[in-house]
Amino acid sequence: MTGDGLPLIVEPHELQAALDHDRLLIVDLSPSNVHHRTHIPGAVHLDYSRIVTAKPPVTGLLPDTASLTELFTALGLSVTTHVVAYDSEGGGKASRLLWTLAAAGHRHFSLLNGGLNAWRHEGLPVDNQPAVRAAQPYTINLNDTVSADKNYILTHLHDPDTRIVDCRSPAEYAGQDLRAQRGGHIPGAVNVEWTRALDPARQMRLKDQTELRALYEQADVRPDKQVIVYCQTHHRSALSYVVLKSLGYEVRGYPGSWSEWGNDTETPVEQ
DSSP states (O other), X not given: OOTTOSOSEEOHHHHHHTTTOTTEEEEXXXXXXXXXXXXXXXXXXXXXXXXXXXXXXXXXXXXXXXXHHHXXXXXXXXXXXXXXXXXXXXXXXXXXXXXXXXXXXXXXXXXXXXXXXXXXXXXXXXXXXXXOOOOOOOOOOOOGGGBOOHHHHHHTTTOTTEEEEEOXXXXXXXXXXXXXXXXXXXXXXXXXXXXXXXXXXXXXXXXXXXXXXXXXXXXXXXXXXXXXXXXXSSSHHHHHHHHHHHTTOEEEEOSSHHHHHTTOTTSOOBO
């Protein structure tokens, strides 16, 4: 396996074949009690709170460079490390780690399709022993091409070459489920709820690429446009970021998401 030896969306059997590779780092973002009970052999646990920060009422922000440097150093990350992330939910937390890696300039990473549930469903080996990684210095090289802040979105609201995708529930999008000072959505945003990319009958794996392309193209989200994804805190929309990236889209995530936009009385809102 080289740095690019695993695809962005990796299947359980593909990961199993690479378990012994020395450049591989498997990161488990499941709850700690789940990880301590059962995890993929060699996986290190990472608490989701380590990859987000807050400036209330805004949550889900990217931690500062010093915090990310400390975290990635402790994980034993190097520029050639290939990170495979998973969780025991729908892949949102694992995807947020992958987006964070991309924002930090790291290039080699994958999402385990279906996470821990798919791995166990395939009857693959699990462990309950803590993995040990040797710390080593890591240098962050921030990549702002994967992120969109409030000002960036404001300047692209009427850009015909940009599509904004709201990955929240239809009720949040319509302003019926209020989770900020104001309800509604960013003007012009289309609603493609993040779970629509998942197949519940296949341990929450992603749907096949033909279905995924149709899902977004039916919402007029096409590969020739820049896409910005958001939810409440860029947790759910992080999965949409990874999905769109896997389809070849140019995509950015909005880390503040609705916790920022909906709590700012000067930003425009549609319902």
